[in-house]
Amino acid sequence: MTDSRIENVIGALALAFADTLQRxxxxxxxxxxxxxxxxxxxxxxxxxxxERLRRALSLSHSGTVRLVDRLVAxxxxxxxSAPDDHRAVALRLTPLGETTCSAILSARQKGLASALAVxxxxxxxxxxxxxxxLLRGLxxxxxxxxRICRLCNYTACLDCPVEAELA
Amino acid sequence: MTDSRIENVIGALALAFADTLQRxxxxxxxxxxxxxxxxxxxxxxxxxxxERLRRALSLSHSGTVRLVDRLVAxxxxxxxSAPDDHRAVALRLTPLGETTCSAILSARQKGLASALAVxxxxxxxxxxxxxxxLLRGLxxxxxxxxRICRLCNYTACLDCPVEAELA
DNA sequence: TTGATGTATATGCTCCGAGCATATATTTTT
DNA sequence: AAAAATATATGCTCGGAGCATATACATCAA
Numbered sequence: 001m002t003d004s005r006i007e008n009v010i011g012a013l014a015l016a017f018a019d020t021l022q023r024x025x026x027x028x029x030x031x032x033x034x035x036x037x038x039x040x041x042x043x044x045x046x047x048x049x050x051e052r053l054r055r056a057l058s059l060s061h062s063g064t065v066r067l068v069d070r071l072v073a074x075x076x077x078x079x080x081s082a083p084d085d086h087r088a089v090a091l092r093l094t095p096l097g098e099t100t101c102s103a104i105l106s107a108r109q110k111g112l113a114s115a116l117a118v119x120x121x122x123x124x125x126x127x128x129x130x131x132x133x134l135l136r137g138l139x140x141x142x143x144x145x146x147r148i149c150r151l152c153n154y155t156a157c158l159d160c161p162v163e164a165e166l167a
Numbered sequence: 168m169t170d171s172r173i174e175n176v177i178g179a180l181a182l183a184f185a186d187t188l189q190r191x192x193x194x195x196x197x198x199x200x201x202x203x204x205x206x207x208x209x210x211x212x213x214x215x216x217x218e219r220l221r222r223a224l225s226l227s228h229s230g231t232v233r234l235v236d237r238l239v240a241x242x243x244x245x246x247x248s249a250p251d252d253h254r255a256v257a258l259r260l261t262p263l264g265e266t267t268c269s270a271i272l273s274a275r276q277k278g279l280a281s282a283l284a285v286x287x288x289x290x291x292x293x294x295x296x297x298x299x300x301l302l303r304g305l306x307x308x309x310x311x312x313x314r315i316c317r318l319c320n321y322t323a324c325l326d327c328p329v330e331a332e333l334a
Numbered sequence: 335t336t337g338a339t340g341t342a343t344a345t346g347c348t349c350c351g352a353g354c355a356t357a358t359a360t361t362t363t364t
Numbered sequence: 365a366a367a368a369a370t371a372t373a374t375g376c377t378c379g380g381a382g383c384a385t386a387t388a389c390a391t392c393a394a
Contacts, residue, residue, distance in 0.1 A: 002323075003280070003291070004276065004320070004323040005295075005323060005324060005325065005326070006283075006291055006292070006294075006295035006298075007276060007279045007280055007283060007320075007323075008319050008320055008323055008324045008327075009295055009298050009299050009302060009324075009328060010184070010279065010283065010294065010295060010298045011184065011188055011275065011279050011318065011319065012302060012315050012316055012318075012319055012329065013181070013298045013301055013302045013305075014180070014181045014184035014185045014188065015185050015188065015189075015315065015317070015318060016302065016305050016314075016315045017177070017178065017181035017185075018181045018182050018184075018185030018186075019185075019314070021178055021181065021182065022182075031380095033380075049342075049343095050342075050343065051341080051342060051343080059381080059382095060381065060382050060383085061342085061343075061344085061382090062343095062344080062345075062381075062382065062383080063380070063381050063382070064343095065343065065344060065345085066345095066380075066381080067380090069344095082342095085341090085342080085389080085390075086342095086388080086389055086390085087341065087342040087343070087388065087389045087390070088341090088342055088343080088389090089342080089343065108178065109171065109174060112174045112177065112178050113170070113174055115301065115304070115305060116173075116174065116177065116301070117304075118300060118301060118303075118304035119297065119300065119301065123297055123300075124170070124173055125168065125173070126293065126297065127173075127177065127294070127297045127301075128168050128172075128173035128176055128177060129168075130286065130290055130293065130294045130297075131173075131176050131177045131180045132168075132176050133285060133286065133290075134180055134282065134283070134285060134286065134294075135176060135179060135180045135183065136285075137282070137284075137285035138180075138183050138282060147183075147186070148179050148182065148183045149179055150182070151178065151179075151182060152175050152178065152179055153171070153174075153175055156169075156171040156172060156174075156175055157172060157175045157176075158172065159172070160175075161176060162179065198351095200351075216371075216372095217371075217372065218370080218371060218372080226352080226353095227352065227353050227354085228353090228371085228372075228373085229352075229353065229354080229372095229373080229374075230351070230352050230353070231372095232372065232373060232374085233351075233352080233373095233374095234351090236373095249371095252360080252361075252370090252371080253359080253360055253361085253371095254359060254360040254361065254370065254371040254372070255360090255370090255371055255372080256371080256372065335394105336393100336394090337392105337393085337394085338391100338392085338393080338394100339390100339391080339392075339393095340389105340390080340391075340392090341388100341389085341390075341391090342387100342388080342389080342390095343386100343387085343388080343389100344385100344386080344387080344388100345384105345385085345386080345387105346383105346384090346385085346386100347382105347383085347384085347385105348381105348382090348383085348384105349380105349381085349382085349383100350379105350380095350381090350382105351378105351379095351380090351381100352377105352378090352379090352380100353376105353377090353378085353379105354375105354376085354377085354378100355374105355375090355376085355377105356373100356374085356375085356376105357372100357373080357374080357375100358371100358372085358373080358374105359370100359371085359372080359373100360369105360370080360371080360372100361368100361369080361370070361371095362367100362368080362369070362370085363366100363367080363368070363369085364365100364366085364367075364368090
């Protein structure tokens with residue numbers, strides 16, 4: 001295969017995977033858009049501030065504040081004052097939010113697993129190794145890392161290559 | 168690596184690739200959102216109808232009509248009556264639209280190439296082969312194929328695995 | 335300590351894309 | 365020829381997103 005054809009195939013695959021991933025995740029979220037990512041990020045990093053969430057989701061200030069307003073109104077998240085910085089708001093999931101978060105993550109995982117089912121165990125390992133190598137090459141700032149991992153199932157991601165690259 | 172960790176890494180990589188891909192493409196498009204995909208799809212399939220475009224972009228009827236309205240108003244696309252079905256509208260790019268389409272595709276390709284630069288030639292081939300296998304497993308209907316290929320550089324994609332799977 | 339600058343959050347305002355319901359034209363089916 | 369299905373177009377409304385601005389707190393400088 002020529003390089004440009006390989007790039008095409010990989011780009012199309014990434015789009016298709018991201019499509020199903022986001023569709024599956026959003027189906028379990030209270031609204032379409034970045035809500036699903038917000039929930040899993042808060043679940044991943046309890047005490048996360050609105051500003052860090054904003055950067056991870058690539059939204060505006062006001063958009064993020066309103067998104068958090070909605071999550072709080074729906075009983076999924078709660079605001080606390082951050083202990084170290086009294087300007088900041090610390091976000092946490094409520095028990096209902098935790099339940100929603102688990103539903104989002106398992107839906108995401110299920111869709112991925114079925115898409116990967118056409119590979120045998122050896123191919124899956126090989127593909128995973130190359131993917132990890134590519135992922136390490138992509139990580140820039142810590143904000144970017146949060147963005148990349150915004151829908152990750154952190155309970156399943158021990159020894160995360162993104163974390164390893166940051167350190 | 169455990170299977171669930173591999174799934175995590177692949178999901179994160181797909182999200183990250185799709186992010187940069189869409190960002191690069193949208194930067195060259197007249198507006199954010201599905202406009203970039205619409206332009207490249209019309210470029211790929213001259214004479215495409217609004218209804219097929221709608222299905223490829225997963226939009227509503229009215230959303231698609233309004234999107235096409237904007238593209239026409241900006242001088243990027245043109246409506247023709249379809250020769251075979253007088254209900255349908257056939258879409259084509261104007262010369263300005265062709266230019267925009269090329270800019271979108273080359274920006275996309277550039278971003279992908281730089282992300283893939285950490286792999287050597289052998290790894291790239293291996294990754295491409297596995298990606299093609301996964302992609303073939305994902306293709307469902309013809310509408311779905313258009314959706315998957317909505318940002319593909321069709322001039323570079325001879326012997327497309329999606330087309331092969333449909334046939 | 336005090337003052338100046340930068341950072342974090344909140345809110346009023348407006349814009350614009352997206353969907354729903356509906357209308358019209360054309361094709362296909364009965 | 366009538367009925368049902370398909371393709372497009374448009375009025376209407378809703379809601380998410382950004383801009384501008386205000387407030388609170390933190391940090392740095394003198």
